[in-house]
Amino acid sequence: MSDLRDPPDAVPRCGRWRAATAFAIALALAAVAAISAGPPGPVVTEPSIAVSPEQVRRIRAMGWPGAPPPDPTNRWADSDAAAALGQALFFDRGLSSNGAVSCATCHRPDRGFSDGLRVAVGVGTGPRRTMTVLDSAHQSWLGWDGRADSLWSQALQPIERDIELGSSRRSALARVSGNPLLRQRWQAAFGEPLQLSEGASADEVDAAFAMLGKAIAAYERRLVTGPSAFDRWVATWKQSGAPAALQPDEHMSPSALRGLVLFSGRAGCWQCHGGPMLSDGEFHALGAPGRPERGGGVSSDPGRYGGVDVLKSSPFTAARAHSDAPSGAKAKIVQSLVRVPDHFGAMRTPSLRHAGLGGPFFHEGQFDTLEDVVRFYSTLEGAQSLDHHQEQVLVRLDLSAGESSDLVAFLRSASGSAPATSWTSDPWSVPPPAPERPANADKSE
Numbered sequence: 001m002s003d004l005r006d007p008p009d010a011v012p013r014c015g016r017w018r019a020a021t022a023f024a025i026a027l028a029l030a031a032v033a034a035i036s037a038g039p040p041g042p043v044v045t046e047p048s049i050a051v052s053p054e055q056v057r058r059i060r061a062m063g064w065p066g067a068p069p070p071d072p073t074n075r076w077a078d079s080d081a082a083a084a085l086g087q088a089l090f091f092d093r094g095l096s097s098n099g100a101v102s103c104a105t106c107h108r109p110d111r112g113f114s115d116g117l118r119v120a121v122g123v124g125t126g127p128r129r130t131m132t133v134l135d136s137a138h139q140s141w142l143g144w145d146g147r148a149d150s151l152w153s154q155a156l157q158p159i160e161r162d163i164e165l166g167s168s169r170r171s172a173l174a175r176v177s178g179n180p181l182l183r184q185r186w187q188a189a190f191g192e193p194l195q196l197s198e199g200a201s202a203d204e205v206d207a208a209f210a211m212l213g214k215a216i217a218a219y220e221r222r223l224v225t226g227p228s229a230f231d232r233w234v235a236t237w238k239q240s241g242a243p244a245a246l247q248p249d250e251h252m253s254p255s256a257l258r259g260l261v262l263f264s265g266r267a268g269c270w271q272c273h274g275g276p277m278l279s280d281g282e283f284h285a286l287g288a289p290g291r292p293e294r295g296g297g298v299s300s301d302p303g304r305y306g307g308v309d310v311l312k313s314s315p316f317t318a319a320r321a322h323s324d325a326p327s328g329a330k331a332k333i334v335q336s337l338v339r340v341p342d343h344f345g346a347m348r349t350p351s352l353r354h355a356g357l358g359g360p361f362f363h364e365g366q367f368d369t370l371e372d373v374v375r376f377y378s379t380l381e382g383a384q385s386l387d388h389h390q391e392q393v394l395v396r397l398d399l400s401a402g403e404s405s406d407l408v409a410f411l412r413s414a415s416g417s418a419p420a421t422s423w424t425s426d427p428w429s430v431p432p433p434a435p436e437r438p439a440n441a442d443k444s445e
């Protein structure tokens with residue numbers, strides 16, 4: 001007994017607490033060292049992190065979404081031939097008013113189908129950051145403000161918007177019928193040539209324009225990311241019964257795992273970035289400060305408030321004649337949409353499945369890095385009061401430096417990238433024979 005209490009090398013009684021404390025600290029340090037080393041392979045010795053049953057439920061809901069849901073409003077959504085036409089259209093500068101801009105100018109395959117700029121630059125310069133096209137087939141409302149209700153109706157907007165391709169319906173269709181590659185792919189996709197007379201009615205033009213959009217959408221449905229490191233971890237965790245004690249593995253470092261625990265718990269991120277897309281698909285006004293060069297004040301962007309107007313006035317919604325399911329479920333939702341003042345300044349919660357592919361972030365590219373984004377949520381520095389529009393769920397988190405870097409580690413683990421397939425390459429990079437090459441489609445840079 002006395003041996004146990006007073007081992008030969010024991011320090012005097014008053015120092016035993018110190019020794020015990022030192023031992024505990026040493027243990028803790030060893031654990032921290034093991035954690036930050038993050039060795040690959042099975043890590044059985046890692047301490048697990050216990051989470052609540054609610055968190056288990058939230059994390060279960062965050063796994064990989066799989067293939068995009070069907071789109072009954074587009075009967076060519078899953079046609080490879082339509083996607084091949086869409087791919088040629090997506091990379092075609094000949095669709096733009098100045099012959100210099102294609103969808104891929106802003107949605108660059110080498111930049112995660114965005115452009116790395118704060119705000120988009122096409123034929124003109126836009127007020128918002130380019131969103132990625134990756135996984136957009138999972139979205140119910142497209143654009144920061146949800147201005148389109150389908151991928152195909154979205155695809156038609158940039159063709160006509162003056163900051164993007166700055167063209168027109170008739171010019172875009174004339175480009176298709178005047179170009180051999182596009183003409184041939186149109187015929188292959190739809191089984192008939194594009195024939196539009198000079199005197200075609202506005203409705204005939206819209207019908208053909210809708211088909212063009214549906215081909216681009218069929219293409220975009222192929223631009224999906226594979227499972228991320230986080231998704232792989234979730235799959236293994238679910239296979240072992242989704243225990244409340246979370247273990248790091250070769251996919252999730254202890255830091256990323258601690259970030260997940262914050263994300264799905266105290267930091268409250270899950271409230272808007274939950275579910276398989278790490279987004280609720282809804283619109284929120286966060287009151288984030290505007291870009292410094294614009295004075296940093298609250299952005300005057302009307303967000304969803306304006307988006308609903310654009311959507312309702314479009315001839316290409318799920319509920320209109322050019323939809324392939326004008327009385328389907330989506331059409332009913334669109335018909336019941338109303339513009340509410342609370343939506344002023346609200347933006348669609350971005351999916352965090354691409355956050356690791358590079359910034360800048362937020363709708364005006366206000367934040368350059370993920371660290372900057374997390375600092376905003378932590379301090380709410382510069383946040384603008386939007387009166388009754390202000391989102392009530394954002395509370396200052398006062399994260400420690402360690403917690404902030406854990407959250408960033410989690411965000412990186414949750415990002416997937418587009419697999420390099422033939423769908424991500426430019427079909428125009430092999431130029432068609434010289435005589436048939438239109439002067440305004442020169443791809444050389």
Ligand code: HEC
Nearest residue numbers: 103106120121122129130131136142143144145155158164
């Ligand atoms: C000038 C750069 C630019 C060009 C060119 C451009 N886009 Fe975009 N794209 C943007 C911006 C900016 C947004 C966000 C739009 C908004 O909210 O107002 C966006 C949004 C999108 C989205 C929505 C993604 C989502 O998750 O909601 C899709 C899809 C898309 N673009 C496809 C296209 C297609 C197809 C083309 C060519 C026909 C195209 N874009 C041309 C800049 C561009």
Ligand code: HEC
Nearest residue numbers: 267268269272284347348349350355361362363373377393
């Ligand atoms: C109230 C809903 C809400 C909550 C809670 C929330 N977010 Fe967001 N998040 C959004 C919205 C909306 C945006 C886009 C805001 C904008 O562009 O003005 C956004 C943007 C982001 C972005 C930038 C993505 C991009 O592509 O630009 C990241 C990263 C992010 N949030 C991470 C987090 C993290 C981490 C937390 C928890 C600390 C969190 N969010 C909590 C709604 C929310």
